[in-house]
Amino acid sequence: MNMMKDMLRPNVRLLDVPDAVDLARIEAFVAGHPDATIFHRPGWLQAVAQGCGQIGCWLLAERGGALNGLLPLTLVHSAIFGRALVSCGFAVGGGILSEDDATAALLAEHAVMLATRRSCPTIELRGGAMPALQWTVREDQYAGFVRALGLDEEAELLTIPRKQRAEIRKAMTSGLRVTIGQGEQDRRAHYAVYAESVRNLGTPVFPQSLFDAVLDRFGEDADILTVWQADTPVASVLSLYHGGSVMPYWGGGTRAARQLRANEWMYFSLMSHARNREATQFDFGRSKIGTGAFAYKKNWGFAPVPLRYATYHAQGSTPRDINPLNPKYRAQIALWQRLPLAVANRLGPIIARGLG
Secondary structure: OHHHHHHHOOEEEEEOOOOHHHHHHHHHHHHHOOOOOHHHOHHHHHHHHHHHOOOEEEEEEEEOOEEEEEEEEEEEEEOOOEEEEEEOOOOOOOOEEEOOHHHHHHHHHHHHHHHHHOOOOEEEEEOEOOOOOOOEEEOOOEEEEEEEOOOOHHHHHHHOOHHHHHHHHHHHOOOOEEEEEOOHHHHHHHHHHHHHHHHHHOOOOOOHHHHHHHHHHHHHHEEEEEEEEOOEEEEEEEEEEEOOEEEEEEEEEOOOHHHHOHHHHHHHHHHHHHHHOOOOEEEEEEEEOOOHHHHHHHHOOOOEEEOOEEEEEOOOOOOOOOOOOOHHHHHHHHHHHOOOHHHHHHHHHHHHOOOO
16 A cells, blocks of 8 residues: 555656756646646746846656656845745746646645755745645735737727726827837837836846846747837837737836826737737736736726735745835835936846846
């Protein structure tokens, strides 16, 4: 009987440097799992390592030579925020992906052992199967917003509440133009807009190298949509495509975007573009409950769904806190908002590559 249990119990191994065979097995497992996200794909950890210098690894659960569970992990190190194992770094999802609860629990156990060996007092799991004992599971911080795309533009407009629909119709007549691509101009325009947007929010910008790595790794499954006023980019978003869904992931607008309704035109244009790519769902990403971004997405007619995240921290340690809404960061945020953009763009990536 014990021998039978041992035969059924998956073997978990650590994969630090995958070869082509490992990568293909992971891609195939992710492609066939209904709960998989783009953050489970190997390209994500590889892009984070390439763009931010934060090393990734995988815990693979195998039974009888077949893959039946995985946990992608980023070892995030920051001189300011400390060390943590994060699944997945710089993502809003990508937690434990498995075929059964027993395998999920085993992967969580091995994550704790790995964190101990690599001197990481904190583990963060973003979505996926939730572990039990010794973990803190919360679903009161963030919500996701996903709904089906309309059959055409007119049907899409009718799914949007009247007030927000009026803003989109105003944007249609404002003379804005849209470009979509992955080229050098697309990348420069996106970074300029995104960097200004996050500076205005008081947040350090990620390195340009992270965006470049994601675009290069995912090929046709990532692109940039930019809204222009004449020759000036005023809103731009880098989007991810996976499993019939589009996710506007890194997006923002300049100060001029609000009056021009450029953000409204950006998201509505992305819906049309995604539909043309045969996407069927629009994933508006996550927002912290109670924030302006949370309310904005509800105004578009999206219903919030709580996201479940789990954390583990070693006894005697304090979990890292990178939440910009924490009152203790209020003074730093106010200072950052006043920085000249050139200074913020120089200092921001140094800090942001350690946020994960």
